[in-house]
Amino acid sequence: MIGVTVLKHIRMLPVLALLIATAGFEFSMPGDADAQEPKVFSVTVMNGAIDKKHETLKVEQGDTVLLRFVSDQAIDLHMHGYDLTARPGPGKPALLHFEAKLAGRFPVEIHGAKKSKSSGALNLSGGHHDALLYLEVAPN
Amino acid sequence: MPCSTSKSRQIKIAAATCAAIALLVSPGPASAHAFGVRYDLPLPMWFYLGGAGAAVALSFVVMAAFVRETGRPPEERRFDLSQMPGISLLAHSATVNIARAIMVGLLLLVVATGLLGSEDPFHNFAPVFVWVIWWVGLAFISALVGDLWSLTNPWRTLFDLADRAAGGSLSLNRRYPDWLSRWPAVIAFFLFAWGELISTAGENPQLLGWLVIWYSVYIWVGMTVFGPNVWLKNADAFTVVFSLIGRFAPTGGRDGRWWLRAPSVGLLDTRPVTLSTMVFTVFLLSTVTFDGVLETPAWKATLTWIAESQTLRASLIALQQSGIDLLVLIKTIALLVIPAGFLAVFLFFCSLTAVAGGRRDVLTVARWFILSIIPIAIAYHLSHYISYLMIAGQQIIPVASDPFGWGWDLFGSREYKIDISVVNARMVWFVAVTAIVAGHVFSLYVAHVTAFRVFATRRAALLSQLPMMLLMVGYTMVSLWILSQPIVA
Structure with missing residues (x-):
């Protein structure tokens, strides 16, 4: 039936x-997001790695973003998509200040860091495409 | 009355889903595996649940619709395109020959730029063309328009030219052994998938150039020995892939005739596929899924577990010290395990289907139903790659001006920079979920029609579809799940 x-x-x-x-x-x-206040993130890089809390930074499209990187080694950071570079070093923080115009999930690649090997883990790969963290820009 | 109701209903459902799929066709021509980066956002929970819910709900609707199905075989509802005015121009041998000439030119350009051009894959025509425009783009065209490859295969064109020059007797036309079936294509496709997903062939233009040369030799030698048609059909992985995908498309043809038909109808047949074709399809479907799995946090966690495992440590170190790249090894094992798992699950559900329908020959049932799973894979493939095609695909613009990476500027587009804003993230989500749900509906449709051919009674056919429905809902869920995972390169 x-x-x-x-x-x-x-x-x-x-x-x-x-x-x-x-x-x-x-x-x-x-609804309309309040895009006046910049979203500020302070990321500390130790031995080429960051703590889990900062693995994915989330903002909304149209936000002004301020990323502050502090590193114990001299490293190169490259954000894909936005094509931005930051070069923090010991005692020399680097800033990325931009408007999140593009929506998407953008990896920030790290180069030049000497990582400490944690005692238990094998290194499986060369890892030349290592992403340090991701910026997720949600569409509006 | 029932006849016209089911016909117009089917047309309406087909039209609505076609319209949704038409949105997918991008005006433009990476996943971290072969080439380029992908910026897709994970599918939000709202879309994932909505899609899953729609898939399940529609499953019952399709099932109920088939309770009253009495129309004539769907394959017969097709429109001969040669009737259309304008088509004669498109189908004219001159147009086809131009298309073939272009394909041959592109093949030669790929080999030339691969071997001689820049080592930077982003500025070399070969990787950009092969991985983005050809492999991904042609898959889109094969699924949404028609099997262009079988029409314009450059290896075939060149062989035919040589054959004509040799007076038509180039091929030895040896009898192709029946037991070989499509197994050469299966092996060739495995090697291709390995090259695409695991090796560095994606980023090494020279290696890519050499691989194309070796593959060409493989194709031409085979064509010379067994004849072009037989060899391509059984040994060319790409002919097999694009013809399988092309069965979904709204156009299809054979022996110079060309039909317009409802999508997915080409997947129906009057007999089951061969065992080797079934295995090939299972492989194709699992590599499409494998591609996405490699980018999930779950995979990364698996790798971390392996890296930190004390039980595996000794053997892994021994392997590493004998020169083996562990990551390549692990991925290769996964490339074998995942299709094996897929096959096992598929055969399990086929056994349930067979039993429910009153048959015992599980392998035959499997060979009947494997094609019906294809639409879900196509839908996932399209969703996974739509933004990749629109973003990484733009790289063809600067590379067209400077194919070798030597500093040329043939069309003035050398300095073109990829514009990511062409992709609307929200639109991609919407399109992805719609495509996957539509793919699910098409899969169910094909399976239902097939069931009426496989099983003796109507009742047996309908009962047999319950396990099939479960399998498809599961596969759709897996596809949606992968899309909802954040990409970790």
Whole structure:
């Protein structure tokens, strides 16, 4: 019985699906974000690594972002997508100050760090594409 | 009345999903594996759950729709494109020959730039063209338009030219052994997948150039011995891949005729595929998934576990000291294990399907149903690569002006910088979920129609589809899950 009722209305299905999808699309649009205050992150790099808390930095599209890097070694940091470079060193923090115009998940690659090997882990790879952290810019 | 209801209903469903898929066709022409970086955001929970829920709900709807299916075989509902005005121009041998000439030119350019050009893969035509435009782009075209490769295969074109020059007797036309079937293509595809996903062939233009040369030799020698058609069909991994994907497409053709049809209808057949084709398809589907899995935090955690494992430590050190790259080894093992696992799961569900439908020959049932899984894989592949194609694909613009990386500027576009803002993250999510849900519906549709051909009674056919539905919901969920994972390169 239910089957027959469903079949009668099945022509409505694509229309209904489209309506639901559009509604979902609308509801998932956020309201106006307060983009005046810059989002500030201070990242400390020790031995070429950072603590887990900072592995993914999240901002919204349109935010002004201030990334401050402090490192115990002289390293090169390159943020893909935005194509920005920072070169923090001992006693010499580096700043990245930009507007998060592009939405996406952008890796920040690190070069030139000598990592301490934790006693238990083997090094499986050359790791020349090591990402230090990721910046996630959510679309608005 | 039932006939016209089901026909118009099917057309409406097909049209709605086609419209959704049409959004995917990007005007433009990385995943960390072969080439380039991907910037995709993980699919938010809202989209993931919505997609999963829609897939499950629609599964029951499709099932219910088939309770009353009585129309004529879907493959017959097709439109002969040669009837359309304008098409005669497109299908004219001159147009096709121009397309073939272009493909041959591109093949030669790939080899030349690969071997002689810059070592920087981003400024060399060969890697950019092969990995982004050709491999990803042609997959899109094969799925959404038609099997362009079978029409314009450059190896075939060059062989035919040589054959004509030799008076038509270039090939020895030896009989191709039946037991070989498509196994050469299976092996060739494994090697290609290994090269694409695991080795550095993606980033080394010279290596890529040499691989193309070796593959060309493999193709031409085989064509000379067994004849071009037979060899391509059984031994050219790309002919097999693009023809499998192309079965989903809304156009298809054979022997010079060209049809317009509903998507996925080309996956239907009057008999099951061969065992080697089934294994090939399983491999194809699992490498598509493997690609995404390699970028998930779960994979990274697995690697960390292996690196920190005390039990494996001794053997790993021994291997490393004998010169083996551990990461390559681990990934190679995964490249074998994941398809094996996929095959095992698929055969398990086929055994349930067979039993529910009253049959005992599980392998035959598997060979009947494997093609119905393809739409889900296509949908995931498209979702995974749409932004990659639109972003990394732009690199073809500067590289076209300076294919060798020697400082040329043929079209004035040498300084072009990739513009990431062409991709709208939210749109990609929307398109990805719609594509995957649509792929799920197409898969179910193909499986249902196939069931009526495989099983003796209507009731047996419908019952048999319950396990198949579970399998597909599972595969769709896995695809959605991968898309919801943050990419860790």
